[in-house]
Amino acid sequence: MKRRFFLQLLATGLSGLAFSPRKTGAAILKSPIGTNRLRPPGAVPEELFPGKCIRCGRCVEVCPYRSIIMLDIRYGIHAGTPFIEAENVPCYLCMKCVDVCPTGSLQRIRQPETRMGLAIINTFTCLAYEGITLCRTCYDKCPFVEKAIRLEQLKPVIDEQHCTGCGICTNACPVTTADGKKAVNIEPIYASDKVTP
Template identity: 30%
Template sequence: MKKNNAEINRRQFIVSGAVALGSMAAIGVGVKYLQKSIDDGDPLLRPPGAIAESDFIYGCIKCGLCVQICPIDAIKLAGINETLSYGTPYIDARNQPCDFSCDSLQCAETCPTAVLDFKQFKDVGGKALEAYQKEHDIKDPSFNPFKSQIKAMKEAVVMGIAVLKPESCLAVSGKGFKGTPRGADFEGINRTPNGGTRGAVRLSSKQYDREICDICVTECPIGETAIILEKSENNGTISYKPKVLDGCTGCGVCVMVCPNEPTSIIINPKKS
């Protein structure tokens, strides 16, 4: 018997509805799985201002502008092995951390999708600028509001947090360090913190001679709100230990300058 058009249309409607519902459920399960693998996996160290990892992965258009603008080539694009993160920007702190050489968080400023969110830094910097201008005399030859703006913007960065591995740290075992930390061939760039106009130079051009190793502490671009060398005394025995504080930005400079191989200080990247 010949089926009429109305019956065929009704069947087609039911079948295509069931297929659509099934597909949506499968996509939902897939998205949940991807979300879980992002949340549970080892996150990459993202450039300053990165939004929560699960949103970052979807929002980054992999344009590479942040890579191009960084004056010290601190930002790389993740390779195919990074699966979901393929093509997204990250920082390999042991080889080249962000030492804030650009002074103005240019990578975040240039990001067209704001997955590196510059607005937070702009707001913080603007407030610091205003406060400085109110409190200082413009006729004072040392008047420089931009220093306070840059300082506030850098301090607002949260890429992760440094974590000491005390079992291998030279300071913890009472040892010093003499020489250049990563050897003469190391190509990483390092800007001396509070070094006035001195720009970034190769770490291999710097020589240290420390009775107790504290290179991670003295090269930290944030300073004593981020890391200190803690001294303690027990029954007349003095010991030292780098102590990471709340002000740590996770920039990774301490990781690059640590002379130990493997490094005695690492970064735990932020997840959200």
């Protein structure tokens, strides 16, 4: 192979990147975090996370519940970052992943103070709110009994002061709507905290 040909090939490849469809650029940088799509406990805000995490996969390897999965290149710059799909396997807050993170992307935090997200009940699909059955699965499953989820007039109510967003209620919820969501979903509202002014 001639050197010139090789350099031409390289230049073509690089300029090809610039002409790639506009949507690609947005998809490369777009955060995969959303409803029921969470970072492990103690994660720094999403603004910092992809920069801080070195994708070493140690949190994935130590997770005893296999809650943490690993993203691949289809998620752009978020490839290799840890990720929890709450409705599949929730986080049981054992904090083993936090102990092995070498970069401080996951920072040590006490269990009740963890804020992976906030559970939000969809009162239009929840069986208890709809009056279909006396379902209280989420109330029974919540690890912070009578704190994060309480029953008011036999309907579950979430307390923002105590909900850690672990997703155990989401995982247990018997209702699955057409879009794959549950009647109680975790919204990662704390992940969008701004760190830079």
